[in-house]
Amino acid sequence: xxxxxxxxLVDFRFRARADELQHLRRVVRNALxxxxxxxxxxxxxxxxxxxxxxNVIRHAYGNSGDGxxxxxxxxxxxxxxxxxxxxxxxxxxxxxxxxxxxxxxPGGLGVHIMRQVMDTVEFKKPEEGVGNVLVxxxxxxxxxx
Amino acid sequence: xxxxxxxxxxxxxxxxxxxxxxxxxxxxxxxxxxxxDERQPVLVDLSQVTYxxxxxxxxxxxxxxxxxxxxxxxxxxxxxxxxxxxxKLTRLDAVFPMHASLEAAMSG
Numbered sequence: 001x002x003x004x005x006x007x008x009l010v011d012f013r014f015r016a017r018a019d020e021l022q023h024l025r026r027v028v029r030n031a032l033x034x035x036x037x038x039x040x041x042x043x044x045x046x047x048x049x050x051x052x053x054x055n056v057i058r059h060a061y062g063n064s065g066d067g068x069x070x071x072x073x074x075x076x077x078x079x080x081x082x083x084x085x086x087x088x089x090x091x092x093x094x095x096x097x098x099x100x101x102x103x104x105x106p107g108g109l110g111v112h113i114m115r116q117v118m119d120t121v122e123f124k125k126p127e128e129g130v131g132n133v134l135v136x137x138x139x140x141x142x143x144x145x
Numbered sequence: 146x147x148x149x150x151x152x153x154x155x156x157x158x159x160x161x162x163x164x165x166x167x168x169x170x171x172x173x174x175x176x177x178x179x180x181x182d183e184r185q186p187v188l189v190d191l192s193q194v195t196y197x198x199x200x201x202x203x204x205x206x207x208x209x210x211x212x213x214x215x216x217x218x219x220x221x222x223x224x225x226x227x228x229x230x231x232x233k234l235t236r237l238d239a240v241f242p243m244h245a246s247l248e249a250a251m252s253g
Contacts, residue, residue: 018168025164025196043196043227044234050198054167104206109199109235116234 001081001137003074009034010073016057016086017065024053024071031073041141045080048117051110052084052134060088060132077143081135082118088131093123148176154251156218157185162193165201174204181211181219188250192223197231209241218242222250 009031014020025046032042053069061067072083114121118136126133146169147162157180165173180187187208191197205221212219220242224232232238244250 018166021166021168021198022164039227040230043230047196047198047231047234050166054198054200057167104210104240109202113199113231113234 001074001076001079003081006074006076006081008072008074010071012071013068014053014071015065016053016061016067016069016088018054018057021050021053021057025050027071028073035075035140035144038141044117045138048114048136048138049082049084051113052082052136055110056084056086056088056132060086060091062088075140075144077140077145079137079139081137084134084136085126086131087129090126090131091123093132146173148172150176150180152185153247155186156188156251157183158188158190158247160190160193164196165194165204166196166198167200170198170200170204173201174207177204177208177219178211181208181215181217184215184217186218187212188218188220188222188244188247190222190247191228192225194225194228197228199231199235202231202235202237205241206237220244220250222247 010027012027014024028046028049029042032045056069057063067086067088069084069086074081114136118138120137122135124133124135146165149160151158159176161173177187189205209219222244223246224243229238
């Protein structure tokens with residue numbers, strides 16, 4: 001996605017704590033509802049972003065509650081792009097893999113959900129002063145004006 | 146999220162309301178495991194749950210495993226469409242015993 005041609009819908013900075021997740025979900029829901037997305041599309045997208053933010057809280061910041069993250073949402077006519085930025089130490093993205101689903105055990109489902117819902121999920125090389133940058137894209141159900 | 150547990154017959158019914166995420170899923174896990182440790186079969190009433198994330202699902206998976214290890218019943222009741230969507234995404238919809246209503250769960 002060429003960001004120069006994209007419209008920014010959301011630029012939301014939040015404390016990386018579990019009690020901020022509900023607020024994050026509300027921000028995403030409001031943005032997607034304003035585009036006329038279906039309830040199923042909105043729910044799945046909110047879920048994938050919730051999972052990504054949960055990973056930041058648990059794994060990047062180690063549940064310390066001590067740090068911020070930023071969610072940005074951009075859109076072109078056909079595609080949504082989500083950037084989740086944190087300022088924690090950079091995580092080894094090779095260690096972040098979905099687990100096999102036939103292995104019944106708690107945990108490890110978040111990455112699977114993100115990959116199921118989104119068309120692309122990619123960790124980008126962070127800029128100076130940034131810990132991790134996760135970029136995900138999802139094609140809209142129908143083009144917007 | 147709100148959580149209320151009541152005894153009905155031999156079952157502990159853990160009724161959840163609202164959104165289940167990382168903030169509240171540890172409480173859900175703790176309550177389910179505590180009831181199972183007390184040798185009570187558990188029905189988790191999800192009929193008033195509007196949202197669940199993978200941490201909530203993980204709490205239920207742990208409950209299921211705990212129940213199996215103790216040979217106790219463990220089932221989910223009244224799952225709404227949005228919540229079922231998450232079970233399907235994680236391919237766990239066929240793993241849990243599920244019932245449409247408490248009556249169906251208790252007569253099964």
